[in-house]
Amino acid sequence: MKPGTRLKSAACDTEVMVIRCADGQIECGGAPMGEAKPAEAAPLAADFSAGTLMGKRYVDADGKYELLCVKPGKGSLSVDSVALVVKDAKPLPASD
Amino acid sequence: MPTEPQAGNAGPRGPAIPLARWASRQLDALARETGSAGLAALDGPTLLGERGSNGGYVINGKVSAGLGGSRLLPTRDGRWFALTIIREVDRELLPALFGEPDLDIRDADAIAAAVLRHDADELLERGRSLGLPVACSDERPKAGAVEIMTRGAARQRPAGHKALVVDLSAIWSGPLIGHLLWQTGMDVVKVESPTRPDLIRRDDPATFDLINQGKANVLIDLADARQKAELVALIRRADIVIESSRPRALRHLGIDADVLVREVPGLVWLSVTGHGATGEPANWVGIGNDCAVAGGLSRALVEITGEIGFVGDAIADPLTGIIGAREALRAYRSGEAQRIGLSMSAIVATALAEERAFDPGLLEAELRAWGEATGKRFPCIPRRALLAEVRQPGADTRRYFPHLAPC
Numbered sequence: 001m002k003p004g005t006r007l008k009s010a011a012c013d014t015e016v017m018v019i020r021c022a023d024g025q026i027e028c029g030g031a032p033m034g035e036a037k038p039a040e041a042a043p044l045a046a047d048f049s050a051g052t053l054m055g056k057r058y059v060d061a062d063g064k065y066e067l068l069c070v071k072p073g074k075g076s077l078s079v080d081s082v083a084l085v086v087k088d089a090k091p092l093p094a095s096d
Numbered sequence: 097m098p099t100e101p102q103a104g105n106a107g108p109r110g111p112a113i114p115l116a117r118w119a120s121r122q123l124d125a126l127a128r129e130t131g132s133a134g135l136a137a138l139d140g141p142t143l144l145g146e147r148g149s150n151g152g153y154v155i156n157g158k159v160s161a162g163l164g165g166s167r168l169l170p171t172r173d174g175r176w177f178a179l180t181i182i183r184e185v186d187r188e189l190l191p192a193l194f195g196e197p198d199l200d201i202r203d204a205d206a207i208a209a210a211v212l213r214h215d216a217d218e219l220l221e222r223g224r225s226l227g228l229p230v231a232c233s234d235e236r237p238k239a240g241a242v243e244i245m246t247r248g249a250a251r252q253r254p255a256g257h258k259a260l261v262v263d264l265s266a267i268w269s270g271p272l273i274g275h276l277l278w279q280t281g282m283d284v285v286k287v288e289s290p291t292r293p294d295l296i297r298r299d300d301p302a303t304f305d306l307i308n309q310g311k312a313n314v315l316i317d318l319a320d321a322r323q324k325a326e327l328v329a330l331i332r333r334a335d336i337v338i339e340s341s342r343p344r345a346l347r348h349l350g351i352d353a354d355v356l357v358r359e360v361p362g363l364v365w366l367s368v369t370g371h372g373a374t375g376e377p378a379n380w381v382g383i384g385n386d387c388a389v390a391g392g393l394s395r396a397l398v399e400i401t402g403e404i405g406f407v408g409d410a411i412a413d414p415l416t417g418i419i420g421a422r423e424a425l426r427a428y429r430s431g432e433a434q435r436i437g438l439s440m441s442a443i444v445a446t447a448l449a450e451e452r453a454f455d456p457g458l459l460e461a462e463l464r465a466w467g468e469a470t471g472k473r474f475p476c477i478p479r480r481a482l483l484a485e486v487r488q489p490g491a492d493t494r495r496y497f498p499h500l501a502p503c
Contacts, residue, residue, distance in 0.1 A: 002195055002196075002197055003191035003192040003195060003196070003197050004191070004192040004193065004194065004195035004196075004222060005195070006225075017192055017222075017225055017226060018192060019188060019189060019191070019192045019226075020188070020191070020192075053344075053348065054344050054379070055227060055342070055344055055345075055379070066188070068189075068192075068225075068226060068227070070225045
């Protein structure tokens with residue numbers, strides 16, 4: 001897995017772009033994400049069904065993982081079953 | 097032309113900014129349509145050049161003037177890619193842009209070398225997915241310059257009605273629309289968030305003051321349901337709204353522009369965007385210099401001079417300010433509620449095409465002179481005197497929202 005990889009949820013419509021990652025399993029809706037969509041959808045785990053928001057950046061507590069949501073869905077993101085949280089957006093400083 | 101040296105900025109002045117005459121013609125027409133003395137006193141060279149003149153900007157070729165956050169870089173397939181980095185957090189996206197985890201994101205040469213390892217279309221697609229302001233010199237804007245997105249009922253206004261403008265925008269183009277409307281005598285309320293203020297006030301106070309003078313200023317925390325409800329109530333009383341958020345940002349806040357335009361007779365809602373307010377381009381980020389590249393202005397320069405470069409200073413911003421004001425005033429006079437999407441890159445493309453049709457020889461001469469002026473300072477624009485007070489953040493919150501407890 002490298003930065004710039006686009007991953008799809010097996011459980012919902014979510015798609016993310018990998019900004020930063022390590023060796024853990026990236027999941028959405030409780031199911032592993034992959035570059036291709038599986039033929040059969042995975043069930044949406046109740047614990048990981050808060051949804052993703054387009055354009056939001058999601059991070060883990062250690063700063064090892066960062067994912068950008070490029071397509072929203074009903075699942076929520078996790079790494080090795082630990083939920084990721086939304087990173088605060090920064091306003092634009094000036095026009096350039 | 098004044099040639100007095102300024103500390104740190106000594107050097108000859110460059111030529112007129114191409115498209116400034118086009119901007120003057122739009123302003124002249126608008127001043128005639130409205131009979132506004134304030135608009136008649138303005139011209140294209142002033143609105144396009146005052147920031148660069150006041151700031152002592154230098155014409156910098158492949159690096160944008162001023163902050164220098166935009167660069168034109170060659171790609172593997174022999175095209176030109178404009179990459180803009182104005183927030184440090186955006187650097188964190190560069191490994192993903194190039195698919196290169198070990199890229200030194202602080203090193204401009206390493207970034208340029210990475211651009212050269214990729215094709216332009218790939219960088220454009222991935223950059224736009226990542227929310228970076230990126231452009232290619234040979235792309236064509238997808239949206240129209242001005243698109244009517246939603247229409248609503250008309251409103252008859254009594255003679256002498258004083259229009260209320262709610263300006264939710266930030267930076268340059270949106271606030272300039274508000275400034276031009278203020279010049280015609282409208283009341284303009286600038287809305288800022290205590291957590292996301294308009295950073296131009298801090299970063300470029302001279303420009304901030306010029307384009308926000310005379311506007312009332314209110315602070316509204318959109319995370320607070322009561323304050324947001326008060327703002328929506330103000331919008332329902334307004335004649336014109338100016339907003340430059342990406343559509344999903346508005347949706348996340350729970351403000352539905354289309355519903356408001358359908359429900360409030362006569363409400364004119366301007367959505368200022370980089371590349372279009374509907375469909376896929378609505379998700380793309382665009383600001384002044386990269387949108388000028390996407391609008392074909394750097395391509396026009398290289399076709400004439402053989403050298404690519406940025407033309408003007410974030411020129412898509414002031415051009416969009418002028419066209420936005422024109423469209424707002426026309427819609428307001430029609431009385432019909434409408435939501436109008438403005439595409440900064442398509443506005444540059446339109447201005448360029450119209451100027452080329454108007455006087456191709458003169459445009460060519462101006463582009464040639466601009467290209468030859470690399471290293472010179474921006475043309476000198478007499479500093480405009482302020483005509484009104486610049487209100488402090490939140491100075492008018494209580495006046496407009498008497499029911500909100502003081503924060």
